[in-house]
Amino acid sequence: MIRLDGVGKRYADGTVAVQSLDLDVRAGELVALVGPSGCGKTTTLKMINRLIEPTSGRILLDGDDVTHADPVQLRRRIGYVIQQVGLFPHKTILDNTATVPRLLGVDRKQARSRAAELLELVGLDPKLYGNRYPAQLSGGQRQRVGVARALAADPPVLLMDEPFGAVDPVVRDRLQGEFLRLQEEVRKTIVLVTHDLDEAVRMADRICVLSQGGHVEQYDSPSNVLGSPATAFVAEFVGADRGLKRLSVTPIADGDLEQPPVVRSSATLAEAADLLRREGAAWAVCLDDGGALRGWIGVADTVRGTGTVADSCHRMEAWVPARASLKQAFQEMLQYDAGWVAVLDGERYVGVLTPRTLHEALRRSVEAQVAGVRLEDAAVDIVPSA
Numbered sequence: 001m002i003r004l005d006g007v008g009k010r011y012a013d014g015t016v017a018v019q020s021l022d023l024d025v026r027a028g029e030l031v032a033l034v035g036p037s038g039c040g041k042t043t044t045l046k047m048i049n050r051l052i053e054p055t056s057g058r059i060l061l062d063g064d065d066v067t068h069a070d071p072v073q074l075r076r077r078i079g080y081v082i083q084q085v086g087l088f089p090h091k092t093i094l095d096n097t098a099t100v101p102r103l104l105g106v107d108r109k110q111a112r113s114r115a116a117e118l119l120e121l122v123g124l125d126p127k128l129y130g131n132r133y134p135a136q137l138s139g140g141q142r143q144r145v146g147v148a149r150a151l152a153a154d155p156p157v158l159l160m161d162e163p164f165g166a167v168d169p170v171v172r173d174r175l176q177g178e179f180l181r182l183q184e185e186v187r188k189t190i191v192l193v194t195h196d197l198d199e200a201v202r203m204a205d206r207i208c209v210l211s212q213g214g215h216v217e218q219y220d221s222p223s224n225v226l227g228s229p230a231t232a233f234v235a236e237f238v239g240a241d242r243g244l245k246r247l248s249v250t251p252i253a254d255g256d257l258e259q260p261p262v263v264r265s266s267a268t269l270a271e272a273a274d275l276l277r278r279e280g281a282a283w284a285v286c287l288d289d290g291g292a293l294r295g296w297i298g299v300a301d302t303v304r305g306t307g308t309v310a311d312s313c314h315r316m317e318a319w320v321p322a323r324a325s326l327k328q329a330f331q332e333m334l335q336y337d338a339g340w341v342a343v344l345d346g347e348r349y350v351g352v353l354t355p356r357t358l359h360e361a362l363r364r365s366v367e368a369q370v371a372g373v374r375l376e377d378a379a380v381d382i383v384p385s386a
């Protein structure tokens with residue numbers, strides 16, 4: 001979709017920001033450019049939409065050589081999201097979002113109705129926020145308007161320069177999550193520049209690690225960049241805590257799940273007590289007849305009365321979808337101070353993760369990388385629980 005072919009930039013003062021960069025970004029892929037300050041990330045990004053003119057090489061967009069195309073035309077095919085969102089302060093949020101379609105000749109009514117749709121898509125109720133001015137929004141909300149505005153012309157390509165850099169870590173985390181969900185829907189081809197390796201690991205399909213002069217040190221999946229750094233430079237750049245970072249790229253595997261006893265919410269408390277005694281367990285998972293999670297019930301709850309499990313079970317706050325990463329599971333566990341996290345496939349309950357199984361899963365993931373085997377085939381010694 002995007003191809004940089006020996007692209008270079010020498011600034012007027014002689015600084016060679018990017019020597020000669022080859023880079024392929026596939027359609028629908030999210031690629032993160034990371035590297036130390038001054039390595040040429042922003043220059044590279046801006047050469048793609050020709051905000052900076054390359055001094056050598058070729059840029060291809062969907063097979064077209066756009067190195068010398070009209071930059072204004074080119075930018076209509078490429079959305080651009082920057083850290084300082086750059087909204088017009090005197091225009092409402094709706095009009096800000098409708099700006100590009102208006103420039104493209106869409107009539108005002110249609111452009112505004114499209115803008116409202118987009119605001120909805122990025123999680124801002126247009127009725128509530130559409131008529132406000134940028135100064136009346138929080139930093140995170142402005143950032144979402146920036147994303148909506150970049151999507152307004154429905155460009156196949158999005159360039160994002162530190163898009164979530166200006167907001168605090170909690171908001172950033174939420175925006176990243178929302179953006180990923182949005183990307184599943186819109187499937188744009190995205191190049192993201194970030195200082196934040198965690199952000200790159202979480203968001204990107206592939207990470208391109210650059211060193212001075214836009215030299216590619218490694219261009220690979222987040223998991224490989226963390227697990228098998230291609231060069232000493234990458235190893236140093238990703239740092240010693242890469243074991244921890246791996247958490248966010250390691251999916252939950254079926255083999256990681258524990259299967260505590262399960263009771264139906266329609267069962268009586270006596271039946272639940274019986275089951276817990278038979279299994280020698282302290283608690284059981286409660287499911288409704290369709291297999292959806294209702295909560296959990298402990299031994300103490302079962303001796304308290306004569307009702308059904310449904311009346312006495314506790315809500316289970318900590319849960320993650322089956323496609324979540326180990327990091328999300330850990331976060332959930334910490335947030336709710338829970339000893340276990342339920343794993344759900346859609347509505348269906350599939351098992352639980354405990355601190356012990358999470359630890360094993362992480363070790364298995366590290367071993368698999370070291371031994372170069374598939375995750376399921378990695379052998380680890382497992383310390384029995386106390």
Ligand SMILES: Nc1ncnc2c1ncn2[C@@H]1O[C@H](COP(=O)(O)OP(=O)(O)OP(=O)(O)O)[C@@H](O)[C@H]1O
Pocket residue numbers: 011012013015016017035036037038039040041042043044195
């Ligand atoms: N207009 C310019 N004129 C001269 N040199 C420039 C210009 N813009 C950038 N540079 C230089 O080009 C190199 C690459 O800059 P660039 O902004 O692409 O780096 P970066 O990796 O995005 O850095 P950062 O992470 O700090 O934002 C730097 O050495 C920078 O000083």
